[in-house]
Amino acid sequence: MKFDPDTELVARVGKGDRAAAQALMARHLPHMLRLARRMLSSQAEAEDCVQDAFLKLWTHAGRWKPGQAKFETWLYRVTLNQCYDRLRKKPVLGLDAAAQVADLAPAADTVLERVGVAAEVEAALQTLPDRQRAAILLCHYDERGNAEAAEILGVSVEALESLLARGRRTLRMKLSHLRSA
Amino acid sequence: MSDESTTEDARFADEVLARLPTTPVPPALEARILADFDYVAAARAPGAVARLVRRWQALIWPGAPAWKPASALALSLIVGMMAGVLVPSSDLAKPASSASQADQQTASGDAPPIVNMTGDL
Numbered sequence: 209m210k211f212d213p214d215t216e217l218v219a220r221v222g223k224g225d226r227a228a229a230q231a232l233m234a235r236h237l238p239h240m241l242r243l244a245r246r247m248l249s250s251q252a253e254a255e256d257c258v259q260d261a262f263l264k265l266w267t268h269a270g271r272w273k274p275g276q277a278k279f280e281t282w283l284y285r286v287t288l289n290q291c292y293d294r295l296r297k298k299p300v301l302g303l304d305a306a307a308q309v310a311d312l313a314p315a316a317d318t319v320l321e322r323v324g325v326a327a328e329v330e331a332a333l334q335t336l337p338d339r340q341r342a343a344i345l346l347c348h349y350d351e352r353g354n355a356e357a358a359e360i361l362g363v364s365v366e367a368l369e370s371l372l373a374r375g376r377r378t379l380r381m382k383l384s385h386l387r388s389a
Numbered sequence: 390m391s392d393e394s395t396t397e398d399a400r401f402a403d404e405v406l407a408r409l410p411t412t413p414v415p416p417a418l419e420a421r422i423l424a425d426f427d428y429v430a431a432a433r434a435p436g437a438v439a440r441l442v443r444r445w446q447a448l449i450w451p452g453a454p455a456w457k458p459a460s461a462l463a464l465s466l467i468v469g470m471m472a473g474v475l476v477p478s479s480d481l482a483k484p485a486s487s488a489s490q491a492d493q494q495t496a497s498g499d500a501p502p503i504v505n506m507t508g509d510l
Contacts, residue, residue: 230423237422
């Protein structure tokens with residue numbers, strides 16, 4: 209079994225140790241927030257999502273059994289599930305709005321001037337299906353290995369690779385003009 | 390799809406995602422998360438029930454010592470019991486008399502019929 213650096217901290221959190229809670233938060237909060245932010249494309253929603261994930265952690269820390277799963281994997285899975293819940297409740301984009309997002313490439317020059325590259329990448333990310341986006345973010349944004357990302361997503365490594373391949377292809381198609389920029 | 394193209398796609402994804410800005414953690418969010426921790430820890434700590442009672446007491450009678458609401462509750466109980474014992478209930482007689490009438494009717498129904506044997510047929 210691999211060494212889990214969070215085990216001791218989680219045990220202390222379960223006993224009500226505030227310093228351990230702060231340490232755990234300092235270790236994971238920045239990564240969780242940026243993942244949720246890119247999944248939801250709303251800072252406020254991302255903050256709520258991460259807060260809910262931590263509330264789950266504070267509630268369940270006392271019952272955490274080391275050795276069953278890596279703590280970090282569980283925490284990121286909880287965060288992603290919170291994101292999926294919020295995405296399900298979001299109104300679906302109308303066809304016109306979706307078409308506008310999808311047609312960024314032909315008018316690349318004007319879009320670049322107006323919203324900037326980051327916003328364009330963000331918009332392209334949002335057009336991906338939720339699980340493809342999560343896979344892309346875990347592997348290319350959070351720089352996790354395929355095995356770890358697959359575990360967080362609760363899929364096999366082969367399924368993750370399939371999600372990644374489709375997501376990358378779509379991103380490249382939508383943002384190909386950025387390569388020359 | 391060729392391996393070369395897959396690698397190229399992966400490299401491209403790395404490149405474009407690196408252009409996304411970082412997301413700073415607002416101090417207010419940290420404070421909110423720690424407040425949640427304090428709340429959960431306080432609820433789980435020994436004596437949590439006593440603290441809950443104290444919080445409830447502070448809500449209904451802010452600033453008062455514990456004996457004040459306890460005395461008010463005891464006094465209201467005594468007044469209620471005294472009222473129950475000492476106030477004459479005239480209404481109690483009525484259901485009793487109606488019950489006895491019903492008993493009488495039942496008793497007369499059970500009695501043998503009165504037949505005048507001396508009269509003419």
